[in-house]
Amino acid sequence: MKQSEKISREPFSVVWKKNKYKYLMILPFGIIFVLFTVLPVLIAIALSFTDFDMVSAPSFIGLSNYISLFVEDDIFLIAVKNTLFFAIVTGPVSYIMCFIFAWLVNELPRIPRAIMTLVFYAPSISGNAYLIWKILFSSDTYGWANAWLLKLGITTDAVQWLATAGYIMPILVVVQLWLSLGVSFLTFIAGLQTVDRALYEAAAVEGIRNRWQELWFITFPSMKPQLLFGAVMQITSSLSVSQLSIDLVGFPSVDYAGHTILTHLHDYGNIRYQMGYACTIAVILFLMMMLINIIIQKLLRKIGE
Amino acid sequence: MKTSRKEGKIIKAIKTRKIKRQNRSLGGDIFLTVLLAGFGIFSLFPLWYIVVSAFKPFSEIFIFPPRLTVDNPTLNNFFDLKNIIEGFDVPLTRYIFNTLLITGLGTGGTVLLGSMAAFPLAKYVFPGSKVMNQVIVYALMFSSTVTAIPNYLIMSRLGLINTYWAVILPAVGGTLGLFLMRNFMVQIPDALLESAKIDGANEFQIYFKIVMPLCKPAWITLIILSFQQMWGTTGGVFIYSEELKPLSYVLSQLVSGGISRTGVASAVSLIIVIVPVTVFVISQSNVIETMATTGIKE
Numbered sequence: 001m002k003q004s005e006k007i008s009r010e011p012f013s014v015v016w017k018k019n020k021y022k023y024l025m026i027l028p029f030g031i032i033f034v035l036f037t038v039l040p041v042l043i044a045i046a047l048s049f050t051d052f053d054m055v056s057a058p059s060f061i062g063l064s065n066y067i068s069l070f071v072e073d074d075i076f077l078i079a080v081k082n083t084l085f086f087a088i089v090t091g092p093v094s095y096i097m098c099f100i101f102a103w104l105v106n107e108l109p110r111i112p113r114a115i116m117t118l119v120f121y122a123p124s125i126s127g128n129a130y131l132i133w134k135i136l137f138s139s140d141t142y143g144w145a146n147a148w149l150l151k152l153g154i155t156t157d158a159v160q161w162l163a164t165a166g167y168i169m170p171i172l173v174v175v176q177l178w179l180s181l182g183v184s185f186l187t188f189i190a191g192l193q194t195v196d197r198a199l200y201e202a203a204a205v206e207g208i209r210n211r212w213q214e215l216w217f218i219t220f221p222s223m224k225p226q227l228l229f230g231a232v233m234q235i236t237s238s239l240s241v242s243q244l245s246i247d248l249v250g251f252p253s254v255d256y257a258g259h260t261i262l263t264h265l266h267d268y269g270n271i272r273y274q275m276g277y278a279c280t281i282a283v284i285l286f287l288m289m290m291l292i293n294i295i296i297q298k299l300l301r302k303i304g305e
Numbered sequence: 306m307k308t309s310r311k312e313g314k315i316i317k318a319i320k321t322r323k324i325k326r327q328n329r330s331l332g333g334d335i336f337l338t339v340l341l342a343g344f345g346i347f348s349l350f351p352l353w354y355i356v357v358s359a360f361k362p363f364s365e366i367f368i369f370p371p372r373l374t375v376d377n378p379t380l381n382n383f384f385d386l387k388n389i390i391e392g393f394d395v396p397l398t399r400y401i402f403n404t405l406l407i408t409g410l411g412t413g414g415t416v417l418l419g420s421m422a423a424f425p426l427a428k429y430v431f432p433g434s435k436v437m438n439q440v441i442v443y444a445l446m447f448s449s450t451v452t453a454i455p456n457y458l459i460m461s462r463l464g465l466i467n468t469y470w471a472v473i474l475p476a477v478g479g480t481l482g483l484f485l486m487r488n489f490m491v492q493i494p495d496a497l498l499e500s501a502k503i504d505g506a507n508e509f510q511i512y513f514k515i516v517m518p519l520c521k522p523a524w525i526t527l528i529i530l531s532f533q534q535m536w537g538t539t540g541g542v543f544i545y546s547e548e549l550k551p552l553s554y555v556l557s558q559l560v561s562g563g564i565s566r567t568g569v570a571s572a573v574s575l576i577i578v579i580v581p582v583t584v585f586v587i588s589q590s591n592v593i594e595t596m597a598t599t600g601i602k603e
């Protein structure tokens with residue numbers, strides 16, 4: 001800390017001479033990052049206070065978009081409710097699953113470990129192969145779920161899985177969980193492998209008695225950076241569900257049961273061309289993502305302290 | 306003195322082969338194996354369904370209830386797919402070329418620019434480094450789908466709409482890769498970098514000659530991740546010309562329609578799945594090997 005304070009008081013030419021290569025190495029990424037990540041956020045915030053249809057210039061309308069979003073737009077409130085429900089279920093569950101399976105896979109011998117890693121990871125990299133769920137839960141008797149329910153005599157008619165409001169959210173949750181052993185899962189495996197083996201050996205001698213104590217006292221604290229990173233990934237992906245919903249249950253879904261904040265954004269941005277309003281939705285979602293992430297980060301930092 | 310006694314105990318434990326099985330109970334083993342197997346089946350089942358359906362002849366698709374096996378496997382679905390694709394205005398090779406170009410440039414750019422920027426941020430304190438590190442973390446907290454509209458506006462202002470760059474640049478500007486590299490680089494011992502500096506190397510040389518070889522597991526992982534992301538991209542609204550669209554776009558167009566198209570749709574899904582899975586299988590063994598041998602410890 002003291003060192004960095006000292007550096008910042010030096011004149012720019014000295015700073016530059018000392019750190020020239022560091023800045024130059026960051027520069028190429030920096031330019032692209034500012035143009036396509038920082039600037040879009042700023043533009044979205046600016047446009048959220050305007051009425052903009054892509055044809056005429058944006059006109060400033062103050063907080064009107066925000067007011068109509070929360071006061072007049074009933075469907076937006078449904079979207080918020082759905083998104084939060086979806087995130088509260090899939091966020092923590094997928095996070096815990098990523099860790100547990102990474103941990104279990106890591107204990108296997110080499111070959112089974114490679115196979116199981118692939119088995120768990122494959123759904124998340126199979127692109128839009130999740131569309132197969134549409135066939136599994138197809139509304140006619142050829143759908144796998146319906147066929148077996150009928151065959152076993154549990155139901156007498158084909159269930160309209162993807163067109164019944166009550167089934168839409170549970171099915172989306174199941175498919176999202178199926179897809180969720182992705183980046184975090186890999187990061188956890190990588191993290192587990194960097195934990196110093198000697199720590200476990202020492203711990204066994206020191207009196208750690210079972211695998212659960214090992215997990216809590218050694219593994220968690222040793223891989224804190226990966227745990228924090230995984231949390232960010234799972235929170236963000238559980239809040240940004242949209243394509244999955246549109247592809248599986250259609251848009252708009254029955255009774256808006258699969259309507260999320262991002263499908264609402266898609267509605268106003270890509271269909272109605274009300275860009276100002278769409279940006280308002282984006283800003284709200286953006287704030288939600290930041291807020292939830294910051295709270296969870298604060299909580300996770302306490303692990304092992 | 307105390308530590309040497311501890312070390313003695315550990316050596317003794319290793320010698321009596323206790324180390325590998327220490328702190329593992331049979332009950333726990335059984336419970337966790339069941340858990341692994343259960344989720345393994347859940348994970349594989351839909352993918353298996355795709356594989357089976359892709360090789361099912363038309364008649365077997367309509368068997369009630371649907372079976373998870375094929376009696377008479379056929380390649381007819383793939384021939385049907387070939388016929389459909391040959392009917393397109395744009396030749397298939399062009400779509401493949403587009404995908405290869407987008408994936409190659411996107412992955413290369415992400416790994417190179419991301420790791421290069423990650424190194425100074427991971428290992429040095431200099432004016433601005435703290436702020437930059439924080440911005441990187443905050444940028445991870447929201448997905449790029451949120452900023453799709455302003456991104457489109459910027460792209461069109463730069464004249465990049467309907468070019469490969471419209472898909473490549475936002476992917477390269479993502480902070481995921483940088484963050485991953487930075488996390489790994491933090492663990493490199495300072496002593497290594499310092500000795501190189503005494504030998505007269507600048508930061509770029511240290512990065513290229515010392516840090517990158519040490520971070521092989523990290524950037525191989527990054528290549529896998531980036532490849533999968535780029536492979537799955539369909540171009541969306543950013544690329545509208547048919548002849549610039551990537552392969553995933555064309556294939557995803559075919560995965561629709563009712564039960565009678567199940568065979569062709571499954572054949573398509575199989576092709577979409579098989580490439581990233583193969584890439585992962587090849588590089589996974591590499592990752593695990595390098596992970597095991599490249600221990601970066603102080």
